[in-house]
Amino acid sequence: MNKNENLEYLVYTYADTILRFSYSYLKNLQDAQDVSQTVFVKLLIAKQNFKSKDHEKAFILRMTANVCKDILKSSWRNRTCTMEHCGEIVAPKEDDDSSILWAVNQLEDKYRCVIYLHYYEGYKAYEIGKIIGVPTPTIHTRLVRGREKLKKVLGGE
Amino acid sequence: MKQYKNEMDNLHWTQAGKENLINRVKANAQQEPRKGHFSIGKYVVIAAAVCLFSVTAYATGILQSASDVFAPILGGTPVQTEIIEKIGHPVGASDTSDGITITADAIIADSNHACIVYSIANADGSPFALPEGVLPEDVFFAGGKGGTELPFNIGGLNGSSWIADTDNTDGTLQYIEMLSTEKPLPAGKKVTAEFSRLSYFDTDGKAVVLSEGDWKIRYELNFEDVGVKIPVEKEFVRDGLTFTVHEISLSPIALQANYTVDAIPEWSNEESGQLPEQDQKEHFRFMDTIELFITKTDGTIIDLTNSGGGLSVEDGVTMGYKGTVLEEIVPLNEIVSITVGDVVIDVNI
CATH class of the missing domain: 1.10.1740 (Rna Polymerase Sigma Factor; Chain: A)
Incomplete structure (x- = not known):
């Protein structure tokens, strides 16, 4: 090539x-x-x-x-x-507040990027850690907290 | 998260956009000065690598420095005595090349999973020459050898490896290798760990060689099984399917759930290529959708829902398993419960 x-x-x-x-x-x-x-x-x-x-x-x-x-x-x-x-x-429309993408965009960048890599690209925590240069336990924490925050944005408990 | 995926799929370049992008990149690349990095062609690893296996001529026994050895993957918690007593210690498992010594310090394992800790040390005790902005975790082996090799017939084998050390001031980096085998690990057999070309990713993501060394360590694989099996036999219903969780295999380094489903997946029977959409849907219904959590005493939840697994059908019943090697050691007395789908299994060990 x-x-x-x-x-x-x-x-x-x-x-x-x-x-x-x-x-x-x-x-x-x-x-x-x-x-x-x-x-x-x-x-x-x-x-x-x-x-x-x-x-x-x-x-x-x-x-x-x-x-x-x-x-x-x-x-x-x-x-x-x-x-x-x-x-x-x-x-997609950025201001459509019924979309998950809109909800994810309400989170801080540190949560948005791990959510993308985990839920869209399918990477595991240690792989995400290598990609964005953050220790694996921190990725676990961001995924858990990101999900919790996302739930709140979407109107969950 | 399916909706998130669908919405994200809708974000893409148009055909014309890609063509314009190519033209802009060509124009910009001609103006960009070349950088002086040495670029290597072959290397490893970021993701789950297909691991070889090997390691260890340990004599199992008391390890006074177990907390230190496993500190990078212990999350600051002390090691349980029961675990300490089962940690294997390599004997003379060390090799020096290009002024750098690699030593297999310890192994902790259950029947099908192993966590091996190595130290990588500069002979003169000086820190590794990493530029500003490059962290110890950016270090890796680029020579195609970066771990252990199992010369035995152990079926499927996979795993991962990484530098877990965050401190580059003491001249030693700790390298972790997590392995998972389909058949039981060959305890007591001689195995080999090989490493080559110690490198790091710079801040542009480019691989730079630290040492062209080659290291080979050979010894016996000895360990005591740290795992337990917990019978469950509880049901939950999801998407019209009844799942029965039969058993949990749990250890400080791995979790696996075994279950059956009262229906059979409708596979597409397509022969090759990417997983067809129909098969993806069935995988999702029968396996991917099932949550797998570890809840710790401090309230932390380790989400393992994206773990791999397998499905097979026998006598009209679908048998599934789902699990993974953990990315840090979790002492069993720090686990409150395991969640599989809607079933919560109390753990009291």
Whole structure:
């Protein structure tokens, strides 16, 4: 696979995953689009070889998490959608308060990202710990507390 | 969480969006300077690795430093005496390469699960050279060897391994290996643990080699079973199916629930490819949907609902099991109850 073919493979395989994970982290579609672009540029330059598809995906999610962390640490956040990028993604309504996604978005970022990795991607706590750089017991705690908080947001006890 | 999955599925790039993204990435990559990292091609691990097995020539007995050895996976709790007495200690299970010594310090195991603790130490006692922002838990073995190997016919085998140490100031890192086997572990047999190419993930997620060393440790696998089996025989109904929980296998390192269901899954019988939607639905109804919790005395709940398992049909009854190796040791006297679906099993050990 040459460089361009590799990029196409990566985009068609992981663009949606990176978009969803970075949106879960940042709660902002435009930032998530920018994170996607940054991650693919890094991947293209890094020319990584991966042992397996699982390894490749975990590596890319880890890289995505690091880019998201950088954005959260910076004072700059992209709040507007430039005309050329609008219409590039399909997204559920962000203000639909009957949706679970809306409810998850009411939680802090530390809960949102572990909920995404666990319930959407199916990763176990120790795998999530490796991806976002947090000890496994902390992931367990975040999952339990995240679920509890989600229940409250959804009107449960 | 099915609704969450469905809603998240609705967030995606359009075809045109992906094409534009590719063009933007190409343009940006040409402007981006190359970084000076050494990039390695093969490595491991983040996720559940298919583990090999091995380890240990332990003589079981009293381990005075058990709390220290297992501290990274004990969550700060003291080790029960009953566990200490059953911990196996490798004898001379150590190898040095490239100025770094790896030692198999201890093993705790039940019949089908093992937790092995290794120490990785710089010979001169100095901390490992990790850049700012890189944590000990970012360290891993990149050479395709990162654990134990079982040369015996033990059926299915899986597990995981990771650095559990959070302190890089003492020149020693603790490496944990959790293993799960389909058939009982070959107690008393000689096994081998191999490691190579100690590396770390930098803050960009890139693997960087710390040491090109190769380590090989061979010894006998000796341990005492720390597990218990708890009969249950309780029912609950879920989605029109009646589940009967028959037995719990519990140890400080693993939990498994065995149950039957009064119906048979309707499999799609498709031969290959991804799990068909129909089969996913049946897996969900017969296994995935069943909650599996450990409730501890301090109120903490360990949610193991996403654990793996298996289903088989015999005489019109579906037999299922669901469980996992725990990611930290949980002394049995710290467990109040186990929850399987709607059944709560009190634990008093």
